[in-house]
Amino acid sequence: MSPRRIDPKLTTALLEAAASLVAEEGVAGLTTRRLAAAVGTSTTAVYTHFGGMDNLVRAMVHEGFARLHRRMSTVRATADAVADIMALGTAYRANALDHPQLYQVMFGSAALGGFAITDGDRQHGRYTLQPLVEAVARATEQGRFRPGDPLLVAQTMWIALHGLVSLELGGYLTDPYDADVCFEAQLCSLMVGAGDDHEAACLSSRRARRRRSAHA
């Protein structure tokens, strides 16, 4: 009654090989044949393990969201909640720059590559905002931000941050102001937009930058 079991090692091997293929040449470089060759198996393995390329990409996206969540969770809360928010933004951007191709698959509205990402997959990445929402709530309690729903404020910040990362990865932020300058300007604008004082925001920005260099 119990037949040959699926090999979990092969599943993870496929995922890892797919990740490095995508990391090296983007989604366009991810093909069943090259994937099978990299793992030393056959193309049908992709179907027994995932049921097609779409699901494999979906699994990669889940892994990407998990990694992003892990990275955002490493940011510790301090007395300066605004600086915490900036540190979270820095972590978000750093994760995207470390895995640019994966980020584009996660948020590139994957219709482009032909791969389908379901609504469920998108919702799966929603809890990633949790640390940001909490930091915004703390900044609001501390009187740095105007009263308002922390979720909406956090979502506004996430949207702007995604715009920055997306355009940076696309190579659009080079002209007179490079991505670093735009990032700092964006963070400051977001804090002031949420209600913080401009000078206080600049001060928190310096604090967050110091924290970042201390990490390195």
Add this chain to the structure above:
Amino acid sequence: MSPRRIDPKLTTALLEAAASLVAEEGVAGLTTRRLAAAVGTSTTAVYTHFGGMDNLVRAMVHEGFARLHRRMSTVRATADAVADIMALGTAYRANALDHPQLYQVMFGSAALGGFAITDGDRQHGRYTLQPLVEAVARATEQGRFRPGDPLLVAQTMWIALHGLVSLELGGYLTDPYDADVCFEAQLCSLMVGAGDDHEAACLSSRRARRRRSAHA
């Protein structure tokens, strides 16, 4: 010495057919064979007219930027420069929603679909910001914004707006706050972030909304 000339009608016919193919089914639906069939020609025509699919997509992107620029240029300057900026943002978003697939090709860092967009193509879309830069300069002169480089401020706004549109098209803005709510919140946050008073920004927002409904 003078041979058979290229047919300009076929060039535009190819572009139009490609545009409607992309509009209907995304970049994935744009193939040489289907394109040739739609125009009633052969696949080689794509190569004599454009030199490959990449260049055809590039031409479509140029057209997309031109259309975006045209649409942004229809926004007239009024006494309320902040309301003008919001109207520009509305025009930007409306254009993206009218041509979602094209927008994704323009800014989706087209490496995803396998098509290549050069740095020159990206710079080509830079002048689109011009109307926004001017409106920001006027808002700064009027004392609504903190003193600063209008280009950097405009670029910050563009980045955030792109983030909103990108996530909206990707279907990420549904949960508790839909895209409309996020858009209004984003605009208000941007104005306040640039230095405007919060209540003044809300007032200008209402003014811009009235202007929009007057257009319809």
Add this chain to the structure above:
DNA sequence: CACGTTACGTAACGGTGTTACTCAATCAAC
């Protein structure tokens, strides 16, 4: 040990972008 179940390899199908090769249509020159 034998059986049933199922993962995996082989090979094929229909699709893709791209390109030699060919032909026919055009315009310049006389």
Add this chain to the structure above:
DNA sequence: GTTGATTGAGTAACACCGTTACGTAACGTG
């Protein structure tokens, strides 16, 4: 008006893609 060079566009092929029907061999159970 005829000729001839030039070149756009059609045919067919190549290599590649995702996917799948089929066969086989390996496994867990009885």
